[in-house]
Amino acid sequence: MTHLIAVGGSDAGVSAALRARELDPSVDVTVVVADRYPNFSICGIPYYFSGEVRPWQSLAHRTAADLEATGMALRLDTWATDIDVAGQKLIVRRPDGASEALPYDALVVGTGALPSHAGIAGLAALGPDDGLHVIHSMGDTFALDRHLEERDPKTAIIIGAGYVGLEMAEALTARGIRVTQLQRGPEVLSTLDPELGALVHGELDAHGVDVVVNSTVTNVEKTDARLTVHGTHGGTPFSRTADLVLAVVGVRPNTELLERAGATLGAGHAVVVDEGMRTGLPHIYSAGDGTITHHRLLGLTYLPLGTTAHKQGRVAGENALGGDAKFAGSVGTQVVKVFDLVAARTGLRDHEAAASGFAPLTTAAAADDHKRYYPGAHPIDFRITGDTRTGRLLGAQLVGKLGTEVAKRVDTYATALYAGLTVEQISELDLSYTPPLGSPWDAVQAATQAWSLAVRDAEVGVRAHRG
Template sequence: MASKGRERLVVIGGDAAGMAAASQARRLKGPDELEITAFERGHFTSYSACGIPYWVGGEVDGPDALIARTAEQHRERGIDLRLRTEVTELDVDGCRVRTRQVDTGEEAWTGYDKLVVATGARPVRPPLPGIDAPGVHGVQTLDDGQALLDGLERLEGDHGRRAVVVGAGYIGVEMAEAMLRRGYRVTVLNRGEQPMSTLDPDMGGLVRRAMDGMGIETVAGADVTRILTGEDGGVRAVATDDAEYPADVVVLGMGVAPETALARDAGLPLGGYGGLLTDLSMRVRGQENVWAGGDCVEVLDLVSGRERHLPLGTHANKHGQIIGANVGGGYAVFPGAVGTAVSKVCDLEIARTGLRERDARAVGLQYVTATVESTSRAGYYPGAAPMTVKMLAERRTGRLLGCQIVGREGAAKRVDIAAVALTAGMSVEQVTTLDLGYAPPFSPVWDPVQVAARKAVTKVRDAG
């Protein structure tokens, strides 16, 4: 346990949520009051996993450029950060964690007065034959990104330049772009009918048509059954129920799940998505001295009123700040989120916030939809780029329920208008009256989001 007169804070996980919590707690309490020990099983800390596809694609440098704060910088601020140290057991009753040195296997117990669980998420990796073959890569950590780049470097001298991406969510489409930029012929295998299941199918169809136009082959309804290997044991193809797709490298982009095995084994409460459940202060429910944040937790969806798993760096950093404030003797809460996310594949921008149609149906909401086509600038101004905006509104009240945008330059960040409106509980009619900035180089006189809102108002009125 901690030395007499000061508390010990133990943090499991050295990325966004964990180190933001440790750093904020240290700002509020000095080493004489609070001893902070953080365990991270990887080689890096406080890095941007979101930047890995752009590192692989050669658009940004890495890995150093993706690290916000190094281990040594954390240590200089009075945080005992131990890399390559994995927590293997959590003893909540005894207020201690068991650790194992990854490189040596040495094990030890460390006591705590307060604990932060920030174990993140793990890539979905189904137990398919050949899934662990050389040339098959998940992309979640900087170590994963380096391993992929090392594998691609070994292929540079070979004639093989075929990449298969399994999954067409955010990571899948971003990695498809990265491999295309590196000169690979890219095939994306997707179980669904359209890429980007975070969008409604009609909007996902826009993404698929754009990807086809970029030279990315997108195969719908492709249920992968095995990874085929060559005589050298490395990957040679990906098999589905009815076809084989040659591959020199395979990238898994099948989404992530909360990394909560430790928490589950310790008896901590998990939600329907497998994420830890916390109160508004990010304290684990039923625990006095355990907090959790980042990709390993579920949060309140402010639109549906239900818990959701939203593995985004924006939330992880906020969670860490809030946890650190509370652990350090201050006060902060995380009220929930509306599920805002943006991405891109080449020059196509993709954005969503709030509920999809099936989300609204799942919680029993009656709704109307409005879809419009507009441009990023005044139509007569050079460089005006097309975009499609879809909006969901509650049938009876006109309350905004969700917004999705697919378009070219200037499209994605417009979703922030809808995100603010959702957080404020605004109606689509109120969205039409927002005083947004206008000048021909930046927007039509009616912003595309407001054009969609106007159409939604009409749909609400027509529905009675």
């Protein structure tokens, strides 16, 4: 092994390159980056727009100089056009427009995902100059930044109310822009049960975001210097006009390079890999948002997340050097801050568990983040999903005020899911306690104890019914 090439300057590619350099400093590593912004934190972009993060350069996890200091080479503004699989060469278009073939011993492809248009007419034809934006790269960031600086928009429509959509609603509101948020489903943040999504909805309301759920956007068109969004709301047509439209309706895997090289596509049309991130094409690995996700509860799925891209990239980097690392699998842990609320989930929700062959029960509970007698206690709302046949914990969702340590509480469940613990075993965990920061039974345990009691009551009910 003498030369590893990683395609993609985001989480997966850079993680693979860093891991390879860490494990064997004698290996040559080249990272091919389509733009000039390797290793930027795409998840941080909303905080640039809110004004909390300045300048934009600080969004870099590591600077180009930091990366080069590890001994890797960066090829910026370089576009990977093709792979010569048999010849073990990556064909790239250089900044000067010329084509070049880069020989490799191992290739890790981390080309990520692209914004989806979700079948909305007009999106493909409109761009930043028209006032239509996406948030997926630093280029998108600069385009929106220019729009905000030069045209001083007063109103914005955000299509979508997932993680990025919610963070951008907060960011634009913080800048004094009046935001309308359109959500197709019955509640915002559809990765949570609507009972918890409603809490996030309330937080948006409280901060002046105009949320319209159950609204399907059909097309976007330019009307003078503004944009008009057309759709249906509960079956009734509606139109809304704003100075700016941000479309954040999901992503699709960017598989073009590997597909043309002969890779197989699977779940979500992402590139199929084994647990070692091998594509099946010789010496070629795939990692990150363009790649299928091994999920510890669901098996193969497509669930693009930065945390997973880091882990997959690390595995790919190790195996590219002849290692035998395995991606242990996602459990779908996610967290988002929306104004002063934090919402998190891990594992499966009830309908997902049922669809996967489990016999789920989901219960709701609320428990204080710390002893109520100590100032500043706030309830956290939980929903716990467990398998009634085996008692196994299947998932947890929680929403609480910023400061209630929701993000790290979901990690306890995520760790329990990794280890395959039962709901009952959560009560056996020796979790930390001091009155300002917890309870003798942590809120995490109070929530699972409510699940256990509900299961018992259901069983008692069944017995009484049968008896």
